[in-house]
Amino acid sequence: MKIRSASLHHYRLPLRTAWVTASGAFARREGWLLRLTTDTGRKGHGDCAPLPGSSSATPADTASELRTRARRLIGVPAGDALQTIDSALRRHAPAVSLAIETALLDLLAQAAGLPLATCLRGDQTSAARRDAPLTVAVNAALGSIAEVRDDVLRTATAEGFKVLKLKVGMADVDDDVNHLQRLAKVLPAAICLRLDANRAWHRRDAERFLHGCRGLPIEMLEEPLAEPGLEQLGNLQAATGIAIAIDESASLLTFADILRSRPVRRLVIKPTRTGGLLPALALARRASHAGLQCIVTSSVESACGVTAAAQLALALDNDLAHGLATSGWLVRNTGVPPIVGSGRLTLPNAAGLAFTPDERLVFSDVSDTDPA
Missing domain, CATH: 3.20.20.120 (Enolase-like C-terminal domain)
Structure with missing residues (x-):
């Protein structure tokens, strides 16, 4: 099961009212929905949503990092691709690594016919x-x-x-x-x-x-x-x-x-x-x-x-x-x-992540040049 293609949807989701804390406030959540498609037709999804105020990286920086990393997965078996997520990426771009890992785990859990939580637990009896x-x-x-x-x-x-x-x-x-x-x-x-x-x-x-x-x-x-x-x-x-x-x-x-x-x-x-x-x-x-x-x-x-x-x-x-x-x-x-x-x-008690994106979302291939 190899990754055939990778694509992104950039979103800006407004909040009904600002999320206010002692450390600051935000009125919208911005991020990228990652979709990985395999040669068997399965689709795995992951969310890249940097925590507000947690990084000096700009949205353009994050999008570029995610696009570059996702592009490298094409042609790689999903299981092998999981091993390419290094500690440096987890440390310096945690939202990027989370999105990639989630999409890959989604694919692997679908292939196993098990909910992602079951695969994470390693409890096949469930x-x-x-x-x-x-x-x-x-x-x-x-x-x-x-x-x-x-x-x-x-x-x-x-x-x-x-x-x-x-x-x-x-x-x-x-x-x-x-x-x-x-x-x-x-x-x-x-x-x-x-x-x-x-x-x-x-x-x-x-x-x-x-x-x-x-x-x-x-x-x-x-x-x-x-x-x-x-x-x-x-x-x-x-x-x-x-x-x-x-x-x-x-x-x-x-x-x-x-x-x-x-x-x-x-x-x-x-x-x-x-x-x-x-x-x-x-x-x-x-x-x-x-x-x-x-x-x-x-x-x-x-x-x-x-x-x-x-x-x-x-x-x-x-x-x-x-x-x-x-x-x-x-x-x-x-x-x-x-x-x-x-x-x-x-x-839902379904195989994989159990997330289905809104059918109206527009995904762009990671080879596209649109920066965000």
Whole structure:
């Protein structure tokens, strides 16, 4: 099964409202949908959607890198092509390597007649359960705590979400705590909050925030420290029953030290940051073995990207709610996103990635000269 052709669709997807965090905001998601076609007629897809603000590379740079790398795959067997994704590409252009790897894994899983999550797990016994739904728990992504309304919380809980995620750290600590105390009064029993500060606070403010949150139904606080260190994170975690989680700050710390000292209880994994599903899975397995809980999250990727992240979450097979219910933030999409209902995301029990692009999308061959 050799790659016969490679093509790209460049997209700009507007958000219904800006995605605002303590580290910045964005109002659209830009990226490229990669399609690899084999000599047997199979089509594999991958999403290249660089995280906003994560790289100095311009969109033209990213498109050029993706086009060059995809062109090199033509004529190469899919399995061999997977081995050509080097660590340098994963490090310097993670969105590019993720798109290529996802498309290749899609093809290989289709050829095996198995869902991608099954192939990632290496659990061939699940092939006998072809009628079982592919479903994983997810949290509601409600945006900034300062802007969320009581009726939005009620709607989310009515839709079956048990975990509601909110962004904090964009206002004074006391204001955030006051908002939380007010919102907690309207939450039904057994519903909990998941908070993301995006490295908004210095140590004293983080401590003050956690002190103010005592007794509130908060199950996780992500990235509380502007200058994270193993000792500082460990001290925060030791002082609270709320699970502290790290995401982007993992790149500032030595992963071996994180696994050895376990300063926090959770690790947030974004395939776009790790540069692929395979390194993300390897990272999650090492972290889980060390006693860290792992959550897969999206940064409002397109339907293709969210589907790939969902396959990874399914492969992890833990009981946590993952941060993948973000497709509703987009005005339009590259295809039909995964179904979300009753607080769970469901994928078709089909071979491969289980993503079908919108038939109206226009793909250009990688040999074309259009830069973006």
